[in-house]
Amino acid sequence: MSVSFDFDGRVALVTGASGALGSAACEAFADAGATVCATDVVEPGDEDALLDPETVDFYQGDLTDESEVEAVVERVVDDHGGVDALANVAGTWKGGSPVEKTDVATFDLLFDVNLKTAFLASKHALPHLRERSGAIVSVSARSSLRGGEGDGPYRASKAGVRLLTETLAEENEGEVRANAVMPSVIDTPANREMMPDADHETWVDPADIAEVMLFLCSDAASVTSGAAVPVYGEA
Known part of the structure; x- marks a missing residue:
């Protein structure tokens, strides 16, 4: 069955846009007709960037810095008149050490990139999302559901992110919907490099996750808010 969504006339702001999942989210929104505003600390011209700059309006910014987040959102609104959807994709992974051997810098990095960016982008986009009865979709993780060995701060x-999503849904009921997706292992070049011997066939394609994110921001999910949706694939 083929499913399509119409985002014509809508503005989508995607964070972490230069990465594998962020660039897939940009492509999904663009294919659905949205004006896509992509933001990342990594510019499209960087050798590690996967974003196609031809399909988006790019806004460079460090999303762990509140002043830069505020500036990016203001520029997007000035350029396009508002925001209809916010996709909080910016994130990273580090692990391999138990808590007592994890340095504070690693802890700070994970909470800054994974949680603080979602908090700041949501905070500054919310007034504009309310004006358009918009939606937020954020990226949590399957591993956030329980503790585990070696990557506690990441989890x-x-x-x-999942609890922030539930809070946003409660605080903005009837005005802005907020949902999250929970991937298992995403099939990205970085993950394949880190885990060359894993069964990559069981990993989830970023494009498939992006389609679920698109759905959660669409009118088809108009009665869905506060959800954390599994996107595990076969993993």
Whole structure:
């Protein structure tokens, strides 16, 4: 069955847009007719960037810095008149050490990139999303549902994204919908490099996750808010 969504006339702001999932989200929104405003600290010209700059309006910014987040949102609104959807994709993973051997810098990095960026982008986009009865979709993780060995701070930061999503849904009921997706292992070049011997066939394609994110921001999900949707694939 083929499913399509019409985002013509709508503005989508996607964070972490230069990465594998962020660029897939940009492509999904663009294919649905949205004006896509992509933001990342990594510019499209960087050798590690996967974003196609021809399909988006790019806004460079460090989303862990509130002043830069505020400036990016203001520029998007000035350029396009508002925001209809916010996709909080910016994130990273680090692990391999138990808590007592994890340095504070790693802890801070994970909470800054995974949780603080979602908090700041949501905070500054919300007034504009309310004007258009918009939607927020954020990226949590399957591993946020329980503790695990070696990557506790990552799991905790992603659990924070899930709880932030529930809070946004409660605080903005009837005005802005907020949902999250929970991927298992995403099939990205970085993950394949880190885990060359894993069964990559069971991993989830970023494009498939992006389609669920698109759905959650669409009119088809108009009665869905506060949800954390599994996107596990076969993993």
